[in-house]
Amino acid sequence: MHEPIVKMTRLLTGLAMSISLGACTTVEDAPKGEAAYEVIPPAPAVGMDYRIAADDVLRVQVYHEPGLSLEDAQVTAAGMIRMPLIGEVPVAGLSASEASDVIAGKLGERYLVSPQVTIFVKKAVGRRITVDGEVREPGLFPVEGRLGLLQAVALAKGPTRLASLKQVMVVRQTDGVRAAAMFDLSAIRKGKAPDPEILPGDMVLVGLSRAKAILGGGLLALPAIGAGFVALDGGR
Incomplete structure (x- = not known):
């Protein structure tokens, strides 16, 4: 895809998300299915340079x-x-x-x-993620290289037997704005859905009830991350 087309795709997607997600106010309202990948996209073709963080x-x-x-x-x-x-x-x-x-x-x-x-x-202290909720060993984990949602949950020794795999929340903060999206981990495991990339600083919450407790049932403004989304290759 040529660079001007990519830039236009990002711009249009960001505008669309500002309209469609701006009214999202609760955890239950977090985008699901294909819409979730507009907030937390699959791994891009080119990696990003590490950004220095406090305590590094x-x-x-x-x-x-x-x-x-x-x-x-x-x-x-x-x-x-x-x-x-x-x-x-x-x-x-x-x-x-x-x-x-x-x-x-x-x-x-x-x-x-x-x-x-x-x-x-x-x-690189800043290269850490949080995995919480219905997992066997919740906590902070270092990120080395690329990391998908499946791998992130595996770092916490996997979900518990009580975990709702269809309700796995990823929360990301960009430029002071929090964004969140809901994923179906069981579909990702079966290869029926893309595995979203987890970035340093992200929080992964397994199980909706735990997500509600941590986030207080509220979901803050969402559009920030979607501005960087490029359409999924091959309609994945």
């Missing part, structure tokens, strides 16, 4: 400047790291490459000529 631990290397380099720079709750000479630098929400450019730019303003900065994420 970074290695910052300034070429030929060991005194300015840091081995274990922890990102503060405010999303900053403290660098020699230039003080606090906001890095949360940036990729390692973008953060490197920001630090290099600040060092180059007053202290160094054409500084070369490299950042490596040593500990």
Whole structure:
């Protein structure tokens, strides 16, 4: 699909979701079936760069400047790291490459000529998901690479015998807006429905009654995630 067509598809989908999902106010109203994949889509063809998060631990290397380099720079709750000479630098929400450019730019303003900065994420605390509800071992789990809903539930040792597999909620927050969608895990297991991609920061809730308890029965504004949706390949 050509890039202009993809962009138009995303725009139209986002507008449609703003209309169709804007009135969604309760957990029971969460989109289901094909509509759920407009909120939490299947894995895209191209992966996304990791974005630095609070509490991540970074290695910052300034070429030929060991005194300015840091081995274990922890990102503060405010999303900053403290660098020699230039003080606090906001890095949360940036990729390692973008953060490197920001630090290099600040060092180059007053202290160094054409500084070369490299950042490596040593500990990606932000790459975690929550799995709760009717699962055997609910909790926080690290995300390494791509992760689907089936794998996410498996991290929690699978659903309990009381779990309602047709009522598995995925909650995602993007730019301060929470979005949620309901999936049928049994259909995904049988290959009758796509397996949605679970991203760092997502919450997976197995069983509607538990989802209602955690979310208080309310479902906040939804349209944000749908703006990035591209039509499913082959009508999956």
